[in-house]
Amino acid sequence: MNEDENTLKIAPKGSNEPVVENEEKAKNPRKRIVRSRAEMRAVASSDSRPRQTISFYRYVKIVDLDEFRNRLLDKLSSLDSLGRIYVAKEGINAQMNVPLVYWDKFDTWLQSQPELKGVPYKLAVDEGEMPSFYKLTIKKKPKVVADGLDDESFDVTDTGKYLTASEMNDYIDDEDAVVFDMRNNYEAEVGRFEGAVTSDDSVTFRDELKKTPELLKDHKDKKIAIYCTGGIRCEKASAWLKHNGFKDVRHLKGGIIDYKHQVEKQNLPNKFRGKNFVFDERLGERISEDVISTCHLCKENKSDTHYHCKNQICHALFIGCDDCIKNKKGYCAWYCRQVDKLPKNTKKKMARLYNSYVRKRQPFVKTRLAK
Numbered sequence: 293m294n295e296d297e298n299t300l301k302i303a304p305k306g307s308n309e310p311v312v313e314n315e316e317k318a319k320n321p322r323k324r325i326v327r328s329r330a331e332m333r334a335v336a337s338s339d340s341r342p343r344q345t346i347s348f349y350r351y352v353k354i355v356d357l358d359e360f361r362n363r364l365l366d367k368l369s370s371l372d373s374l375g376r377i378y379v380a381k382e383g384i385n386a387q388m389n390v391p392l393v394y395w396d397k398f399d400t401w402l403q404s405q406p407e408l409k410g411v412p413y414k415l416a417v418d419e420g421e422m423p424s425f426y427k428l429t430i431k432k433k434p435k436v437v438a439d440g441l442d443d444e445s446f447d448v449t450d451t452g453k454y455l456t457a458s459e460m461n462d463y464i465d466d467e468d469a470v471v472f473d474m475r476n477n478y479e480a481e482v483g484r485f486e487g488a489v490t491s492d493d494s495v496t497f498r499d500e501l502k503k504t505p506e507l508l509k510d511h512k513d514k515k516i517a518i519y520c521t522g523g524i525r526c527e528k529a530s531a532w533l534k535h536n537g538f539k540d541v542r543h544l545k546g547g548i549i550d551y552k553h554q555v556e557k558q559n560l561p562n563k564f565r566g567k568n569f570v571f572d573e574r575l576g577e578r579i580s581e582d583v584i585s586t587c588h589l590c591k592e593n594k595s596d597t598h599y600h601c602k603n604q605i606c607h608a609l610f611i612g613c614d615d616c617i618k619n620k621k622g623y624c625a626w627y628c629r630q631v632d633k634l635p636k637n638t639k640k641k642m643a644r645l646y647n648s649y650v651r652k653r654q655p656f657v658k659t660r661l662a663k
């Protein structure tokens with residue numbers, strides 16, 4: 293999951309611009325990626341080897357960040373693994389896929405790394421038709437989740453206790469408990485737990501965290517269960533809520549992804565409705581057959597399929613129904629379709645202007661995903 297929406301670049305996605313991640317990469321040939329995004333997408337799509345999509349995270353002190361990053365990059369590239377991995381002095385947050393033929397090698401190697409010994413994986417619920425990733429990026433970050441919190445101002449290790457899927461179900465049925473969705477509005481829109489409290493306007497995790505103590509202020513003495521996609525956001529969020537005076541805060545271990553696996557294995561009732569939004573090419577995993585959201589374009593038909601606007605300057609994330617996607621040809625609006633017809637150089641200039649002015653001033657006008 294990418295929880296770093298604010299670092300989004302407008303570099304037209306899918307264009308034939310070479311991807312140069314940063315200057316550092318340019319200096320070090322090991323990090324140089326010479327293929328264009330479009331080429332990488334084509335290569336990934338033509339690779340028919342079955343892959344396992346996984347995510348994992350760990351808060352662990354990384355002593356030498358460059359060495360750790362390079363070690364991961366060398367090994368994972370050699371195993372043709374793709375994905376997006378953030379490393380920071382405080383740990384690692386990884387979403388990736390591994391060709392099944394290399395799974396054993398991958399698992400043995402990863403578990404033998406001192407920083408990652410025993411780290412649990414969350415296996416994707418549903419691989420989908422598209423490859424989940426089409427390139428491998430490993431980025432150094434100040435934090436593994438962009439939460440906007442000052443970690444020095446509270447005890448980050450004072451996290452809440454974990455909840456299993458079965459305990460989560462008990463919380464949902466318990467009138468004295470509050471279940472709170474720690475994710476952004478566009479994630480909760482397509483899927484959430486029955487009766488969960490969600491924030492309607494938080495487009496980033498930062499926003500969400502800021503608002504949570506206020507949204508839950510009348511429930512300080514109640515039992516609180518929080519959840520997110522794979523569990524990482526709840527680690528700091530539970531400590532943050534405890535710091536804000538909430539006495540009994542627990543969080544769903546392994547997030548929605550692991551909930552689904554536990555429900556299936558233990559034959560429990562599934563109390564999650566709809567889709568689990570994921571931050572890769574699949575954009576969602578179906579957890580239940582319910583479609584709880586409506587098309588953003590016609591505002592009539594039920595749909596929970598996300599699309600990115602085909603106009604690369606816009607690239608807005610929206611929910612579309614089959615009719616609207618067909619009629620509007622994959623664009624979020626009429627003007628996006630018109631803009632896309634302009635000559636390439638004009639579009640490049642527009643993208644630059646949009647990047648420097650419009651997006652800076654109105655970062656949250658549209659819901660967007662960082663890639």
Ligand SMILES: [Zn+2]
Binds near residue numbers: 589
């Ligand atoms: Zn529609």
Ligand SMILES: [Zn+2]
Binds near residue numbers: 601603606624
């Ligand atoms: Zn658009």
